[in-house]
Amino acid sequence: MRxxxxxxxxxxxxxxxxxxxxxxxxDVNFExxxxxxxxxxxxxxxxxxxxxxIVTGVLKPTAGRLYIRDRLVDPQRYSVQDAHELRIEAVHxxxxxxxxxxxxxxxxxGRQITKRFGFIDVxxxxxxxxxxxxxxxxxxxxxIDADSTVGDLSGGERQGIAIGRAMHFDADLIxxxxxxxxxxxxxxxxxxxxVRGIKRxxxxxxxxxxxxxxxxxxxxxxxVLDRGEVVSEIRQGEMSLSDLTRHLLELQSAREGAAx
Amino acid sequence: xxxxPRVRIEGLPIIGVLLVLVAIFMIAAPxxxxxxxxxxxxxxxxxxQLILALGLTLVIASGEIDLSFPSVIAFSxxxxxxxxKTYELTWLALLLALAGGAxxxxxNGILVAxxxxxxxxxxxxxxxxxxxxxxxxxxxxxxxxxxxxxFAIHTVLVGRIGVVPVQALWATAIAVALWLVLNRHxxxxxxxxxxxxxxxxxxxxxxxxREKIKLFTLMGVLGAFAAVLLTxxxxxxxxxxxxxxxLTVMAAVFIGGTSIFGGRATIVGxxxxxxxxxxxxxxxxxxxxxxxxVRAVVGLVFLAAVVFHLxxxxxxxxSRLKQMLRFGGRLERRPAPSxxxxx
Numbered sequence: 001m002r003x004x005x006x007x008x009x010x011x012x013x014x015x016x017x018x019x020x021x022x023x024x025x026x027d028v029n030f031e032x033x034x035x036x037x038x039x040x041x042x043x044x045x046x047x048x049x050x051x052x053x054i055v056t057g058v059l060k061p062t063a064g065r066l067y068i069r070d071r072l073v074d075p076q077r078y079s080v081q082d083a084h085e086l087r088i089e090a091v092h093x094x095x096x097x098x099x100x101x102x103x104x105x106x107x108x109x110g111r112q113i114t115k116r117f118g119f120i121d122v123x124x125x126x127x128x129x130x131x132x133x134x135x136x137x138x139x140x141x142x143x144i145d146a147d148s149t150v151g152d153l154s155g156g157e158r159q160g161i162a163i164g165r166a167m168h169f170d171a172d173l174i175x176x177x178x179x180x181x182x183x184x185x186x187x188x189x190x191x192x193x194x195v196r197g198i199k200r201x202x203x204x205x206x207x208x209x210x211x212x213x214x215x216x217x218x219x220x221x222x223x224v225l226d227r228g229e230v231v232s233e234i235r236q237g238e239m240s241l242s243d244l245t246r247h248l249l250e251l252q253s254a255r256e257g258a259a260x
Numbered sequence: 261x262x263x264x265p266r267v268r269i270e271g272l273p274i275i276g277v278l279l280v281l282v283a284i285f286m287i288a289a290p291x292x293x294x295x296x297x298x299x300x301x302x303x304x305x306x307x308x309q310l311i312l313a314l315g316l317t318l319v320i321a322s323g324e325i326d327l328s329f330p331s332v333i334a335f336s337x338x339x340x341x342x343x344x345k346t347y348e349l350t351w352l353a354l355l356l357a358l359a360g361g362a363x364x365x366x367x368n369g370i371l372v373a374x375x376x377x378x379x380x381x382x383x384x385x386x387x388x389x390x391x392x393x394x395x396x397x398x399x400x401x402x403x404x405x406x407x408x409x410x411f412a413i414h415t416v417l418v419g420r421i422g423v424v425p426v427q428a429l430w431a432t433a434i435a436v437a438l439w440l441v442l443n444r445h446x447x448x449x450x451x452x453x454x455x456x457x458x459x460x461x462x463x464x465x466x467x468x469x470r471e472k473i474k475l476f477t478l479m480g481v482l483g484a485f486a487a488v489l490l491t492x493x494x495x496x497x498x499x500x501x502x503x504x505x506x507l508t509v510m511a512a513v514f515i516g517g518t519s520i521f522g523g524r525a526t527i528v529g530x531x532x533x534x535x536x537x538x539x540x541x542x543x544x545x546x547x548x549x550x551x552x553x554v555r556a557v558v559g560l561v562f563l564a565a566v567v568f569h570l571x572x573x574x575x576x577x578x579s580r581l582k583q584m585l586r587f588g589g590r591l592e593r594r595p596a597p598s599x600x601x602x603x
Contacts, residue, residue, distance in 0.1 A: 053463075056463070057465070058462055058463055079465065080462075080463070080464065080465030081465050083465075084465065090463065092463075095459060095460060095463055096460060096463050096464065097460060098452075098453050098456040098457045098460045098461070098523065099456060099457065099523075100452075100456045100519075100523040100524050101452060101453065101456055101523070105449055105452070105453075109449055109450070109453055109461075109464050109466070110464035110465035110466060111465070112446050112449065114446060117445075118445055118446045118447065119440070119444050119445050119446075120444055120445065120446060120449065122444060
């Protein structure tokens with residue numbers, strides 16, 4: 001296991017996010033330990049995607065403090081590049097791969113290997129992409145190479161590419177956004193093994209998943225978001241899967257009752 | 261083992277189309293198309309539209325459109341002709357024209373990327389705006405600049421090497437540069453990702469707004485250079501110059517095979533496409549067709565090219581069209597609703 005010089009991969013304090021007059025996140029406190037798998041649960045529109053986009057530097061929060069590796073960052077200047085440099089990687093088959101582009105471009109876009117004046121070293125990028133496909137992702141003989149167009153790949157293959165990219169860039173915090181959606185059973189097992197591997201190698205993950213059985217098994221801690229607020233936190237072993245399901249249903253009806 | 265060897269030459273089918281077209285014209289109008297003069301005429305007249313089409317290829321690759329370039333041809337052409345006629349400036353006149361084009365481009369970029377107006381609307385408005393400004397500045401007049409061929413700038417931009425017009429070399433150099441930008445540079449890759457899926461582009465860290473402003477500025481500068489080539493070649497500035505370019509330039513891009521949905525673009529295709537359009541225009545006239553038919557034919561070729569590339573790209577669209585036609589056939593056989601329900 002790697003020793004890391006920090007306690008929390010990410011810590012959010014009183015994070016607020018509004019779009020016009022819609023509040024997506026309200027006073028959210030959230031943290032992920034250096035070697036912790038945090039499961040994020042919530043309905044559509046609960047604020048999961050917004051939270052993740054703040055961590056990855058895509059969105060700037062309206063208010064609140066953001067700490068990455070225990071250090072306060074200026075949220076207005078924190079960018080996707082900064083997140084990459086701090087080894088934060090997002091894995092999402094649909095939101096992180098462009099369909100019409102070849103695989104090698106998808107691997108490196110945003111942090112291209114360049115020669116002089118910003119020209120891309122295409123040969124090296126393709127070489128590395130091909131090596132990655134063979135060695136890390138295990139696509140040997142599947143007829144996929146660096147020149148394959150992403151749109152021609154299956155869901156599982158795309159997920160493999162997104163995971164391979166995160167591995168290649170040696171992420172310390174990996175954000176998995178519904179990684180098993182639309183996957184075949186065998187592919188789901190591969191993804192779950194990958195999540196276990198994250199924990200074993202001393203890294204951290206934020207794991208968004210609709211399938212409660214998966215998060216319940218893999219996450220060290222579950223955070224429940226509802227309409228932009230953290231409404232519950234559950235540590236591993238605190239509840240059985242059926243208790244968890246009941247707990248979530250109770251939360252929902254209580255919140256709905258309060259809202260009426 | 262890879263699925264299949266991928267040795268593909270960019271734009272090969274379109275080059276075939278060009279050759280077939282030349283052959284057809286050679287048969288239809290041999291007295292014109294078997295001599296070299298007509299080809300030299302193409303090399304003199306096509307480059308301004310070609311340069312515009314090359315720039316527009318990048319714009320369309322990123323899923324945007326620029327309709328303002330005909331007014332850049334007028335506006336920057338005016339700046340060049342005015343500075344030459346009034347102060348006998350040559351290189352500074354070129355710089356002034358390029359700066360004017362950059363201004364148009366930056367404004368377009370800000371309207372699209374910062375304010376968020378769809379580019380088709382923003383650049384339609386700026387087309388009218390800059391066209392109007394040009395007419396106001398010129399008072400609707402033309403500027404003859406016949407003496408420009410005494411100056412070095414004329415030789416460098418639109419002179420002749422033997423019989424070959426220099427502007428054709430400029431256009432080719434720009435094509436090579438833009439091919440490298442699109443296919444080998446970070447900026448081009450960012451444009452392709454923005455055009456393919458802007459959400460993905462943001463997630464992987466592309467600064468979408470900044471790249472779009474750069475893109476529209478580049479388009480404006482290219483338009484200005486095209487304007488100077490056109491004005492210098494004609495030795496005249498008309499305040500309506502460029503107004504007929506909208507159709508031909510867009511046709512060149514789409515005939516070349518650039519996707520109307522963004523994310524995929526071909527510089528080689530556009531290069532050949534521009535000459536195909538120029539040749540169709542000149543060739544139809546040479547074969548004795550009336551001038552006003554030419555626009556209709558170009559429009560038709562443009563549409564046919566888009567439908568062709570679309571059906572190659574997404575065969576499912578074609579089958580949907582077939583289905584729709586079949587459905588339409590069935591509808592006809594149904595009794596009209598009014599026959600069942602009297603009012």
